[in-house]
Structure formats: C-alpha cells, structure tokens
Amino acid sequence: MDDLQFRRAIYADPNNLNADTIAALEQDASKKQFANDIALLDERIKQALQIPVPDYLCNKLILRQTLASHQVQKRKKRFHLALAASVAIVGGLMLNFMQFSSAYTNLGDYALAHVYYEEGSIANNANNQVSLTLLNKKMSAFDGNFSKSLGKLLVADYCRFDGMRSLHLVYQGITSPVNVFIVPKNEQLTFTSAFNDKQYYGNALGFNDSNIIVVGDKNESIGQWKKNISETVAWSI
Amino acid sequence: MMTKQVRYEALVKALHGDLYRYAYWLTHEKQVAEDLVQETFLRAWRALDSLKDEKAAKSWLITILRRENARRFERKRFDMSEYEEATITDTLSVTTEQELENHWLRDKIAKLPPEYSEPLVLQVLGGFSGEDIAGILDLNKNTVMTRLFRARNQLKEVLESEPVKRGVYNG
Numbered sequence: 001m002d003d004l005q006f007r008r009a010i011y012a013d014p015n016n017l018n019a020d021t022i023a024a025l026e027q028d029a030s031k032k033q034f035a036n037d038i039a040l041l042d043e044r045i046k047q048a049l050q051i052p053v054p055d056y057l058c059n060k061l062i063l064r065q066t067l068a069s070h071q072v073q074k075r076k077k078r079f080h081l082a083l084a085a086s087v088a089i090v091g092g093l094m095l096n097f098m099q100f101s102s103a104y105t106n107l108g109d110y111a112l113a114h115v116y117y118e119e120g121s122i123a124n125n126a127n128n129q130v131s132l133t134l135l136n137k138k139m140s141a142f143d144g145n146f147s148k149s150l151g152k153l154l155v156a157d158y159c160r161f162d163g164m165r166s167l168h169l170v171y172q173g174i175t176s177p178v179n180v181f182i183v184p185k186n187e188q189l190t191f192t193s194a195f196n197d198k199q200y201y202g203n204a205l206g207f208n209d210s211n212i213i214v215v216g217d218k219n220e221s222i223g224q225w226k227k228n229i230s231e232t233v234a235w236s237i
Numbered sequence: 238m239m240t241k242q243v244r245y246e247a248l249v250k251a252l253h254g255d256l257y258r259y260a261y262w263l264t265h266e267k268q269v270a271e272d273l274v275q276e277t278f279l280r281a282w283r284a285l286d287s288l289k290d291e292k293a294a295k296s297w298l299i300t301i302l303r304r305e306n307a308r309r310f311e312r313k314r315f316d317m318s319e320y321e322e323a324t325i326t327d328t329l330s331v332t333t334e335q336e337l338e339n340h341w342l343r344d345k346i347a348k349l350p351p352e353y354s355e356p357l358v359l360q361v362l363g364g365f366s367g368e369d370i371a372g373i374l375d376l377n378k379n380t381v382m383t384r385l386f387r388a389r390n391q392l393k394e395v396l397e398s399e400p401v402k403r404g405v406y407n408g
Contacts, residue, residue: 011386013360013367041393046361047335048342051261053254057271061249061278068279 006031014038105188107204108195111213114159114168115179115200122155122170124177130156138167142182142210147232150225151178178216178225185209205230245282248294253278255363256298262358263306265347273309277302295363296373303373345395353388356381 009021014035017025025031104110130153136145138156152172159168169180191211195202202215203226212233214225253274260270260277280301281288288297346354359370367385371378 008382008386011389012382013385014389016366038389038393041389041396042361044338044342044396045346045357045389045392048339048346049258049262049358049362050339051258051343053257054267054271057257057274058249058253061253061275062246064275065245065249065279065282069282 106190108192357388
C-alpha cells in the first residue's frame with residue numbers, strides 16, 4: 001500500500017480501517033502518528049458537529065402531530081355528521097312528497113282507480129237501498145242536495161281514497177253498478193270532462209266547490225246520467 | 238401491539254436530535270432546521286405505515302428531510318452565500334476552551350462546500366457507512382469516499398494554518 005492510498009483511506013473513514021490499512025499502519029510509526037492525528041481531528045469534528053438540540057423540539061414534534069391528526073379526525077366527524085343530516089333531509093322530503101301528493105294527475109284517472117279499487121264489493125242486484133233523505137243528509141257535507149232520486153241507490157258512503165275525502169254513490173246500472181263521486185275541487189287534479197278506458201266510460205261535471213264524476217260500463221248511457229245529475233243537483237251557498 | 242402513535246413517539250424521541258443536527262448542517266439556520274424537522278416528521282407520520290424496517294428509519298427520515306429541503310428551494314431560492322457571516326454561531330454557549338474551539342471549527346465546517354460537508358455530517362454524526370451515504374445522496378461510493386477525503390483534508394489544512402491563539406484573550 002503506497003502512501004497516497006494510505007492517506008486517502010485514513011482521510012475517507014478514519015474509524016473503519018480495512019485490514020490492509022491497519023497492517024500498513026502497524027509497520028510504520030509515522031503512518032501510525034498520522035492515523036492518530038486524523039482520529040483526533042475526527043473527534044474534534046464530531047464535537048463541533050454536536051450542536052445543541054432545542055429541549056422543546058421533541059415535545060413540539062409530538063404535539064404538532066397530535067394536533068394535526070386531531071384536526072383530521074374532527075374534519076372527518078363533521079363530514080359524517082353533514083352526510084347523515086343530508087340523508088335525513090332527503091328522506092324526510094321524499095316521505096312528505098309521497099304522502100301528500102296525489103298519485104293521479106287528473107280526475108279521470110282518480111275516478112277510474114277508485115272504481116277499480118272497489119270493484120266487485122257491491123253487486124249490481126244487491127237488495128239494500130239508500131233513501132233520498134239519507135243521501136241528502138250525506139250530501140250536506142258538500143253543501144249539495146238532490147231534488148229527486150236518480151235510480152236505485154245501493155250505497156252512499158264517504159270514503160277517503162288516495163287522501164281525498166269524497167262521497168261515493170253506487171247506483172244500480174244496466175249490467176254493472178254506476179259509480180258517482182262527489183269530490184271537493186282539488187288543484188292537483190286537472191279537470192277532465194270525459195274519459196274512458198277498456199271497460200268504463202266516465203264524465204265529470206264541474207261546480208263551484210265540488211266536482212261530480214259519473215263512471216259506468218259501456219252499456220250505460222253516461223250522457224243521460226250526466227244530464228240527470230245536473231238537473232237534480234242543487235248547491236246551497 | 239404497538240399503535241401508530243406509540244411508534245411515532247418512539248421515532249421522534251430516538252431520532253429528532255440527529256435529524257435536527259443534520260438539518261442544521263444542511264441549512265445553517267436554526268429556525269429553518271426546526272421547520273424542516275417538523276415538516277419531515279409530519280410527512281413521516283402520514284407515511285409511517287410504509288416504514289417496515291425500524292432499523293432503516295434514520296436513513297428513511299433523512300431522505301424525507303433532504304426532499305423537503307429541496308422543495309424549500311423550489312418555493313424560494315435562498316442565496317447560498319448568506320450564511321457567510323456565521324449565523325451558525327452560538328455565542329452564548331461559548332464559555333469553555335473546548336466550546337471556543339468547537340465554535341471555531343463549526344465555522345470552518347460551515348464554510349466547506351455542501352457537497353463535502355454533507356457526506357461528512359452523515360458519516361460522523363449519522364454513523365453511516367460509505368455505502369449508506371452513497372445510497373442516501375444517490376452517488377457512487379467512490380465519489381463519496383473522495384469527497385470525505387477532501388472534506389477532512391481541507392479541515393486539516395485550515396486547522397494547521399490556524400493561529401496559535403484564537404479568540405480574544407485578555408490580561
């Protein structure tokens with residue numbers, strides 16, 4: 001090992017000498033002296049590099065991290081709360097919408113649905129008959145009055161269908177009962193004066209505060225029914 | 238089982254001193270060094286799960302710190318000659334003969350070109366081997382050894398040319 005190589009090895013890493021360097025150092029007193037000098041220098045360098053570390057730094061580092069992760073948790077919590085609140089509001093609105101809005105957009109659909117809903121519960125040739133007096137008593141809830149009977153009235157009842165209070169009259173028809181509904185005016189349902197589907201025909205009559213709807217099957221003369229109703233019904237103020 | 242918090246605190250306690258000193262020798266400013274160490278540990282916290290080998294923690298942290306330091310220069314370029322007037326000095330603690338000498342030598346180390354002082358700090362303070370330093374600084378080992386040689390050589394030369402009496406002696 002030549003001198004330059006030796007010096008380079010010592011200078012580069014005085015504390016981790018390889019076997020060659022140690023052997024060279026053992027043979028030569030001046031080399032040993034040089035190695036000692038550099039080791040001393042290194043010790044001084046080490047001392048000089050040991051600048052004081054602020055006492056508070058360790059705690060400050062831990063504190064900062066704790067605060068940072070606390071902030072993150074708080075933000076997460078807030079986000080979850082906001083999410084839950086949003087879901088609750090949307091849920092509430094939807095429930096409201098479904099409960100208080102009509103499933104039907106016009107009188108015809110409403111009346112047909114009502115007819116189908118109660119179809120079959122009253123037979124056309126049923127025995128019971130409702131008197132005109134009783135009918136007019138019920139009509140008084142709508143401030144209405146019939147001057148004479150329109151036919152054999154099988155049933156006269158208030159019913160609440162799809163959230164709307166109405167008077168449902170069932171008359172004996174030619175082949176199947178004729179349904180007459182007296183319903184209060186409703187802004188959500190558009191007035192349709194004539195409507196039909198495969199089985200039924202219907203007509204509606206609009207009055208000041210109420211609508212009257214007649215629904216019967218295709219053998220029935222709905223026009224005649226309509227005419228009779230408009231001639232016999234009278235509304236008190 | 239160690240929680241993340243416990244691991245983090247252990248890491249801070251064991252290595253904040255070394256990291257602060259390293260940051261100081263990198264930046265030559267106490268406040269900047271402190272900020273760098275804080276940034277480094279905050280990043281370390283976020284990535285703590287990626288640290289599998291606790292033994293590699295020191296070089297891992299130093300790598301983060303060097304990256305943070307580089308980012309600092311992207312944000313704002315400092316004039317490197319600014320520290321010429323030895324902002325590094327700690328005059329308050331210059332009390333003993335030993336301290337006085339440290340103080341003087343610190344000044345000399347600070348004046349070494351950074352490519353020489355950095356491997357020296359890593360070797361002497363960090364206790365890293367030539368291979369480790371080569372890995373951290375992304376250099377080959379021979380370059381690292383040459384720089385270490387030059388760093389010590391330069392320091393030895395200034396020490397030999399130093400005046401016999403340093404500082405102010407009264408009486």
